[in-house]
């Protein structure tokens with residue numbers, strides 16, 4: 001049976017067969033997520049297809065894309081992934097069922113097409129935590145232990161993940177389309193994207209310029225949300241940016257403990273390109289790449305198209321700033337709509353950095369919640385800063401400040417226990433706790449304890 005995605009010209013994918021893992025075992029199954037879809041397979045059906053005892057129900061594809069990786073253009077594609085199904089939820093929205101770590105494809109280049117069990121479990125923890133925090137993301141449906149070993153840091157257990165995404169259309173998919181140098185293919189992709197994600201654009205005077213505006217809008221919303229919870233994606237290459245506005249491609253991502261604007265955990269990001277506070281600027285850079293890919297559709301006159309695209313991208317900083325400071329204001333319970341307000345927020349961040357304060361707990365402390373040890377008041381500027389709070393209109397904080405986030409030391413410990421010691425109890429308890437990030441911790445809640453300084457030498461690894 002055909003997939004909806006294969007309506008696109010054949011350049012955009014190639015048919016592949018996911019590896020059959022005969023010895024695979026299911027270690028994580030997200031029944032809550034599966035239950036949102038009428039035509040979901042059961043966990044047993046899924047496992048039998050992973051093992052090759054039954055075949056996948058539809059055609060299986062690897063998607064083609066390109067991307068700017070650390071600023072450099074490359075032709076890429078699903079080198080270790082496969083689209084195996086598409087399901088509609090109750091609202092009628094289509095979602096991809098996609099395997100990650102499912103073996104070599106024609107896009108694998110020098111890679112082995114595989115993933116470690118630990119990295120896939122890490123994605124399960126992080127993506128489900130991001131979802132529970134109320135942030136748009138691809139979801140984890142399942143993780144399997146493939147029952148074999150792959151070569152990474154020595155031999156490591158192999159794993160595979162099934163993720164659900166509202167699509168895998170990336171900025172890099174558009175770069176790939178532009179690279180085909182055939183307007184009909186670019187148009188096919190843009191029309192497909194509009195029909196799938198932004199149908200309201202279809203009837204507007206310039207659908208493609210409006211597609212650009214929509215993608216800018218959803219990316220601003222997404223990055224603002226990452227900044228709210230201290231999330232660092234870690235590898236914001238254009239191939240890892242979804243045009244649907246979901247967090248995608250969990251690799252060296254991590255949550256920041258102590259506030260430091262240039263926090264960067266990724267071992268390969270030596271220039272700190274994707275550091276915490278660089279994320280808005282990088283998003284704008286990526287969106288410019290997206291705009292550039294759309295230009296031939298925006299206007300037949302290249303100069304006019306460029307001017308129209310520049311106008312949209314140039315509006316990014318102002319749009320982002322408005323959304324970002326409004327969000328920071330909500331974290332603090334005040335309305336921030338003036339330059340003075342923005343400076344007040346910036347001063348808090350300076351105080352946090354100066355006092356090496358924990359980002360998450362500082363906001364809980366300022367909200368009057370139990371926050372453990374917080375160092376803000378060791379700054380001579382703090383009292384004066386705090387006294388200015390009443391000069392701004394007061395608003396509800398709501399669920400702006402999470403209590404439990406996936407802290408690096410816990411994520412590592414839980415993963416090591418599961419993968420090395422076969423202790424799934426801790427993994428399951430941790431997953432469960434992360435589903436309630438805004439709920440107060442009880443005294444015996446071990447997951448809210450941490451050493452604030454533990455992050456300083458912490459490193460994450462990409463694509464492992």
Ligand code: AMP
Pocket residue numbers: 076077078079080081107108109110111112113114115235240249251462463
């Ligand atoms: P990532 O940075 O993980 O999003 O991946 C960037 C590109 O490298 C994508 O085209 C991936 O499909 C590819 N890739 C990553 N790891 C592997 C692997 N082990 N084997 C083959 N391709 C890979």
Ligand code: MG
Pocket residue numbers: 239240249
């Ligand atoms: Mg990627």
